[in-house]
Amino acid sequence: MQHDGGNPGCRSNVAFYPDDDLVVACLTNINITDLPSKQSFYIANGLLGLHKTDDWINVTALKRTQEMYGMVAKL
Structure with missing residues (x-):
C-alpha cells in the first residue's frame, strides 16, 4: 500500500510492504x-x-513528469 501527496514546492510518497517488513x-x-x-x-x-516490470525512473516517471510540465505550460 502507498500514499502520495504534496504541497507547493514538494511532493512525497510512502510505500508499505508489510509482508516484507519494508517501508x-x-x-x-x-x-x-x-x-x-x-x-x-x-x-x-x-x-x-523482484523481476523488473518497468523502467520506473527513465521511462515511466520521466514521461509522466514531461506530461505534467506540458499541462502546466498550457495554463
Whole structure:
C-alpha cells in the first residue's frame, strides 16, 4: 500500500510492504513530478529482488513528469 501527496514546492510518497517488513519513503523539493511514487517502486524492486516490470525512473516517471510540465505550460 502507498500514499502520495504534496504541497507547493514538494511532493512525497510512502510505500508499505508489510509482508516484507519494508517501508520506502521518497521526498522531492518539486511538486510537478511523478518521481516519488515511481522511485518507491524502483527502490522496492531492487531491495526485494523482484523481476523488473518497468523502467520506473527513465521511462515511466520521466514521461509522466514531461506530461505534467506540458499541462502546466498550457495554463
